[in-house]
Amino acid sequence: MRCLILIFLCCLPSIVKAQTNCDLYKDRAHKTACQLYWKAIEYNQGSNKSQELFQQSLQACPTFGPSLHEMSVPYLKRGDFYNWKQLMDRAVKADPIWLSDRGWCLFKFLHDYKNSFNDLKRLYDINKGQPGYSGDGDYDLRIVMALNQRQMGNYSTALAYFKECITDNEKKNGVGLFDYLHLGVTRMMVKDYKGAITDLDRETKKYEKLADTYYYLGLCYKKLGQRKNAFNSFTKAYSLFTKTGYHRNDPYCEEPDKVYLSDIENELKTFK
Structure with a gap:
């Protein structure tokens, strides 16, 4: 068996999450933004052409979440957290579904445990205890909530989230x-x-x-x-x-x- 180093890329483009049928949009702005989004992801991530198409997508519809999210990823990978967060804040404002990615990346990259937890707790409440999974698919986000609480020194709260998540997923044979x-x-x-x-x-x-x-x-x-x-x-x-x-x-x-x-x-x- 060959050696394996566990490499877990985080906050890669959430293509599955962002997939959408452009024909479902009734207004021209969203439909155009969607079509430009799909053109953009055909190019290498972070390339000039890709980013230009995302810009055009946002010009058509400034609140188109998938383009805001995907355009933010190259900034994150380069360590340009300011521009990443500017775009992600706009994505979250447009649709709280992006709280999962912003909360995950705040934990993973910026070690901003308080704001990461706040994002994930908000999503937890919206989805009635099911905040979803991390950008890389490795974590039920309740585990990330627990890790955030642990990093802030709130061990009893952390243990409560760990137990809730693990007990729930043990029933489904889905422990991370x-x-x-x-x-x-x-x-x-x-x-x-x-x-x-x-x-x-x-x-x-x-x-x-x-x-x-x-x-x-x-x-x-x-x-x-x-x-x-x-x-x-x-x-x-x-x-x-x-x-x-x-x-x-x-x-x-x-x-x-x-x-x-x-x-x-x-x-x-x-x-x-």
Whole structure:
């Protein structure tokens, strides 16, 4: 089996979300904006031609959400957060459906946990507890809401959102790939090491070869004085990280609860 580095691109063009039948629009402005939108996405993302067509689309209809969103993405990838947010604010004003992308990207790129949570909570309320999924499809946005609350130090609120989301998705066999990991790390932060181990063990059953999980298991076992289990977990994390490349990684920014090789090596040194 070839090595795999987990790369999760965030806030890529939500083409599926933005798909629309231009013939459904009755007014000329929206129909023209829609047609220009579809022309724009035929070109490379961020290219002059693509952006020019999005501009024309917005000239036809300044509140056409799909064009506002897609035009914003290249700015986000370049780190031009000001222009990204200007466009996304207009998209959200036009249609609250874009709260999901703005909230996700505020969390992912800007680490603006308060405003990210506010966006997602607003969408949560609008959709009666179902805010949808992150731009990359990896997260039920209730997990992101929980991570936002955790980052703001509100651990009990974070745990409540984790439990709600995971319990709901367990019924549908739809628990996210990293949900148990984040829940386990959160329990570890509040010194519930046994509870954390239970959740992290569940993560290993969800995704057996993730180095990050074994690192956190090692930390929990170490806190409980179970040095043999801790050493074995750190060793497993090291092996997965160095020999197979199974660890959390992202080309744009640091992933939640990401572990570095130096973290694992530093823990292993304490056993010498």
